[in-house]
Amino acid sequence: MSLVTLLPFIVLIGAMFLMTRSAKKKQQAAAQMRTEMQPGTGVRTIGGMYATVKEIQEDTVLLEVAPGVHAVYAKNSIGAVLDDAEYNRIVHGDDSDSTLVPDDASSLTDGEPVEADAADDVAKIDLGKKAEDETVAKEAKSAETKDAKADGESDAK
Template sequence: MNLIILLLPIIAIVLMFRSQKKRQQQMQQMQTALEPGAGVRTIGGLYAQVKAVNEETVELETAPGVVSHFTKSAIAAVLDPQEYDAIINGRPADDELPEPEADVDAEPADEKPLSLAKEGAEKGEAEGGAPASK
């Protein structure tokens, strides 16, 4: 029983270190994959395009002609070109099709206007669900 009490914290610590090491490796791979022209998102939520990659910093163009310097660790994600274009320019994704336009020549259907009143409304209520004035 005492052995289990001693092993549980040790196992938890080992698992925490493994997951942290995996995250660090993924971040390192992403930072080495940075190249000029790639779209990125910073940890602050800023979307920009990489203009230059230095030893410890990255030059990001946040607007046409506006270049800022960030540390490599400030880059949260490198985006696919289509995803970056959709975010920056507001273009829909390829799988989203525009809704078909309604037929203008079609006659409107004879429908009742929506009402909050129930079919068997009490006598004290006016038509349309509003209370009658007393």
């Protein structure tokens, strides 16, 4: 057989080797993360629930999902062990590094009040039915004038 025929098989075997090696590294890192877990640390389960570790057994973990609410989970269901700052930021909303968003928009104007005169310069638009009513009235008056001319009446003064 020629080298050209064997080349696709060699590439496929090499790719499979690299993928399995990568998967094994991820599994080892996850297992090490779970063994380093200690009571009091914040975790995220693979389902996306955040909780605090209370007790660690051989294959299970007791998690406090809310104050006074405990649940037993398999160790393999822990997706990530979080550091205290990240856990508090996500769960409690404690984010001392971020800037606070004000309750009102006063800080967005750089402390300069908007003058009332600037708002008066803008032409006001009436969105009511006034213009439509005027059009209907003009059409009715025009129709009356046509009827009067048809009856022989004259508009001459």
